[in-house]
Amino acid sequence: MDFNWRDAALGVLALWWRLTKPCTVGVRGVVFNDAGEILLVRHSYGGRNWFLPGGGHRGGESPEEAMMREMREETGLAVAITGLVGVYFYTGWHKRDHIYVFACQRVGGDLQRVGGEIADIRWFSPDDLPPNQMLALDRILDDWRRGVAGYGRIEKDAENNGEI
Secondary structure: OOOHHHHHHHHHHHHHHHOOOEEEEEEEEEOOOOOOEEEEEOOOOOOOOOOOOOOOOOOOOOOOHHHHHHHHHHHHHEEEEEEEEEEEOOOHOOOEEEEEEEEEEEEEOOOOOOOOOEEEEEEEOOOOOOOOOOOOOOHHHHHHHHHEEEEEEEOOOOOOOOOO
């Protein structure tokens, strides 16, 4: 039987992740079109749920800069940030993620799937969201509608495959 280096490396990485529980910073953006529809994306990996566009923060950039970069990378749109919807703390799947959610306004660009990370991108009526959506979408949209600064813990559930 041959030793599988890839599986061994993945096992060590998973063990390291569980022991250290790294803290990450992520961003998501709430963008509406002129018809009042919200923009959602579905990644080509993971649970393939519908998410608000966004992603991970890179060292040296502010959360706002990360939001504008991620929006461009995932959707092709240039956005201006109009406000902070909230900051949410997620600890599912051995993570400690702080997710900044921004209200954004489209200022340019053409809507398009950019790269291989996005499987689908669509505008949805807020009253007719897809059933396989990100864990906290309803809570985030409720915070946005009420104009309150959302904050708090978001718990993992069996439906979201650990994705926020």
